[in-house]
Each structure stands twice: as structure tokens, then as C-alpha cells.
Amino acid sequence: MYSRVIGTGSALPRRRISNDELAHMLAKSGIQTSDEWIRTRTGIESRYFCTPELQETTSSLAVVAADKAVKSAGIKPESIDLIIVATTTPDMVFPSVACHVQVALGAQGCAAFDVQAVCAGFIYALNAADAMLRAGPYRRALVIGAETMSRLLDMSDRSTCVLFGDGAGAVVLESSPNPGILAARMYADGRYGEKVLAVTAHLNRGELVGDPFIRMDGRQVFKLAVDGLTQSAREVADLACVRTEDVALFVPHQANLRIMSMVSKKLGINEEKMIKTVAEHGNTSAASVPLALDSAVRQGW
Ligand SMILES: CC(C)(COP(=O)(O)OP(=O)(O)OC[C@H]1O[C@@H](n2cnc3c(N)ncnc32)[C@H](O)[C@@H]1OP(=O)(O)O)[C@@H](O)C(=O)NCCC(=O)NCCS
Numbered sequence: 247m248y249s250r251v252i253g254t255g256s257a258l259p260r261r262r263i264s265n266d267e268l269a270h271m272l273a274k275s276g277i278q279t280s281d282e283w284i285r286t287r288t289g290i291e292s293r294y295f296c297t298p299e300l301q302e303t304t305s306s307l308a309v310v311a312a313d314k315a316v317k318s319a320g321i322k323p324e325s326i327d328l329i330i331v332a333t334t335t336p337d338m339v340f341p342s343v344a345c346h347v348q349v350a351l352g353a354q355g356c357a358a359f360d361v362q363a364v365c366a367g368f369i370y371a372l373n374a375a376d377a378m379l380r381a382g383p384y385r386r387a388l389v390i391g392a393e394t395m396s397r398l399l400d401m402s403d404r405s406t407c408v409l410f411g412d413g414a415g416a417v418v419l420e421s422s423p424n425p426g427i428l429a430a431r432m433y434a435d436g437r438y439g440e441k442v443l444a445v446t447a448h449l450n451r452g453e454l455v456g457d458p459f460i461r462m463d464g465r466q467v468f469k470l471a472v473d474g475l476t477q478s479a480r481e482v483a484d485l486a487c488v489r490t491e492d493v494a495l496f497v498p499h500q501a502n503l504r505i506m507s508m509v510s511k512k513l514g515i516n517e518e519k520m521i522k523t524v525a526e527h528g529n530t531s532a533a534s535v536p537l538a539l540d541s542a543v544r545q546g547w
Pocket residue numbers: 278279280283284287288365404405406408462463464465467468471501502529
């Protein structure tokens with residue numbers, strides 16, 4: 247048995263913020279940046295931020311993306327057996343975003359849980375769903391990546407606040423005797439966590455303890471990302487018995503155009519085959535891959 251993607255969907259907050267607008271906002275508090283700096287170092291031109299007054303949350307974005315995926319698959323929400331949401335920014339400690347989606351779609355009774363693996367989250371969620379569909383008894387899964395990274399941004403730290411955005415993407419997976427997902431490879435290296443990229447805050451007895459903002463050693467992340475993405479892509483291609491040069495469409499995590507270009511070059515994948523949404527969305531963490539995938543589908547891939 248395999249699992250196959252039979253529908254995709256995505257959602258963005260209403261508010262789009264261009265580099266120029268962001269630079270203008272930051273300048274008011276004495277933080278200097280520019281469209282030119284952001285564009286040349288990252289390829290980012292804009293990002294979308296949720297507006298809490300409009301009730302835009304991780305769950306609300308996840309619900310819109312999920313609804314579109316379900317409609318594009320042509321299925322009824324009641325036929326979903328499993329909902330997995332990849333997110334680092336759930337609305338609350340619990341219930342999970344997956345439970346919120348379940349209620350909003352009317353998919354009561356199915357299994358629902360969140361996965362937390364930050365930017366790799368969607369791949370973890372997709373792999374978990376694939377394994378559960380192949381093992382049974384589940385037949386249909388909704389796999390979502392949804393984030394409101396704007397909540398974690400320190401707007402006085404120009405090295406991080408220009409990089410991230412909010413959004414959601416979703417796919418419907420169905421078990422099938424015909425080939426679908428051929429191979430997956432997942433890694434983690436917790437040794438780098440707090441030193442390189444982390445939000446260390448937690449709740450304890452009514453108190454917020456630790457630093458609630460993203461802290462990052464950008465140069466270190468850059469190097470680790472290029473090496474890690476290249477190595478895992480090579481391994482997964484080997485597992486699936488395909489040459490990286492032969493892939494029809496490459497959908498990498500959308501963090502930085504320079505990272506993406508270096509990885510595609512190392513893999514021998516023509517950049518024309520790489521979907522690029524980072525310019526428009528910024529880095530939406532776990533939402534980036536399904537947002538990019540849905541964008542590719544809408545473009546007719
Ligand atoms: C963050 C990143 C864009 C920084 O680019 P860089 O070329 O490494 O830049 P540096 O951090 O060396 O900073 C160079 C200079 O630009 C400055 N700078 C940093 N952010 C800036 C900004 N938004 N605007 C203007 N200048 C900025 C720094 O202060 C530094 O100035 P200095 O030389 O006077 O000290 C890059 O390291 C990166 O993209 N890393 C990966 C991040 C990522 O993808 N994280 C998410 C992973 S899922």
C-alpha cells in the first residue's frame with residue numbers, strides 16, 4: 247500500500263507587509279533595515295502577519311487551508327480518519343490545533359494531534375500520516391502545516407524579525423494500491439537547539455519563564471540548512487531509486503533563496519524546477535512546504 251496526495255489548499259492572513267513597509271515600521275523604533283538588504287540576503291520581498299483583532303490565528307488559517315484541500319480532493323470532511331497539524335505556534339497549550347480543525351470541519355470522531363518540529367514539521371507530519379495510512383486502519387488523512395511566527399518575533403532584533411511570516415498549507419492523503427509517496431527521511435540534531443535556533447520560553451504555574459522570542463545564529467543555521475537539506479534529499483532520492491537531476495518539481499523549505507539555490511545546485515536540479523514562494527511569504531516554518539506545494543498545484547504542476 248501507498249498513500250497519495252489527492253488535494254491541496256492554503257491560506258494567508260489578510261495583511262501583507264512589504265520589505266519597505268516593514269523597514270518603515272522598524273525605523274520608528276530606531277531599527278535600521280532596508281528592502282535592498284532583506285532582498286539580497288534572503289530573497290524575501292514580503293510576508294503576511296495575522297491581525298488578532300480579525301480573529302486570525304494558527305487554527306483559523308489551518309481551517310481555511312484544510313477546507314480548501316478537502317474541497318479540491320472532492321471528499322466529505324466526515325470521511326477523514328486522521329488530522330495531523332504541524333505547528334510551533336498553536337493557539338493554546340491544548341486542545342491542539344488539530345482538534346480545532348476537526349470541530350470546524352465537522353470531522354468529529356477521527357484521530358487528531360499536533361506535531362512540533364518547527365520548519366521540518368510538515369515533513370514529520372506527512373511522514374507520520376503516510377506510515378499510519380500504510381499500516382491501517384486509517385484511510386484518509388488531512389495533513390496541515392500552520393504557523394503564526396509573527397507572535398515569536400522580537401521587532402527590535404533585525405536579524406530575525408525580517409525573515410518570518412504567517413500562513414498555512416494542507417494536503418489530503420489517501421491510502422492507495424498505486425504509487426504515491428515513495429520514500430521519506432527525517433533527521434534531528436538536538437545539540438544545536440538552544441545555541442543556534444530556539445524560543446526557550448515556557449509556562450510555569452501561571453508565569454511565562456524564559457525568552458519568548460526567536461533567537462538565532464543565522465550563519466550557523468545557513469550552513470547547517472545547506473548541508474542537511476542536501477544530504478537528506480540525496481538519501482531520499484536514493485531510497486526512491488530516482489536521480490535528483492530527474493525530479494520534475496523540487497519543493498524545498500522556503501527559508502532563504504540563497505539556501506534554496508545552493509541546495510538545488512548541489513543536487514543538480516535546474517532552478518526552473520524549484521518552486522519559490524519565499525519572496526512572497528517569507529519563512530512560514532511548518533507552513534512553508536505545503537504553501538509552496540499548493541502554489542505549484544495552482545500554477546498547473
Ligand atoms: C540571517 C541571514 C539573512 C543573515 O545574513 P548574513 O549575510 O549571514 O549576515 P550577518 O548575520 O553576518 O550580518 C551582516 C551584517 O548585517 C547586519 N544585519 C542583520 N540583519 C539586518 C537587517 N535586517 N538589515 C540590515 N542589516 C542587518 C548585521 O548586524 C551585520 O552587521 P555588522 O557587519 O555591522 O555586524 C542569514 O544568515 C540567513 O539567512 N541564515 C539562515 C536563517 C534561516 O533561514 N533561519 C530559519 C531556518 S528554518
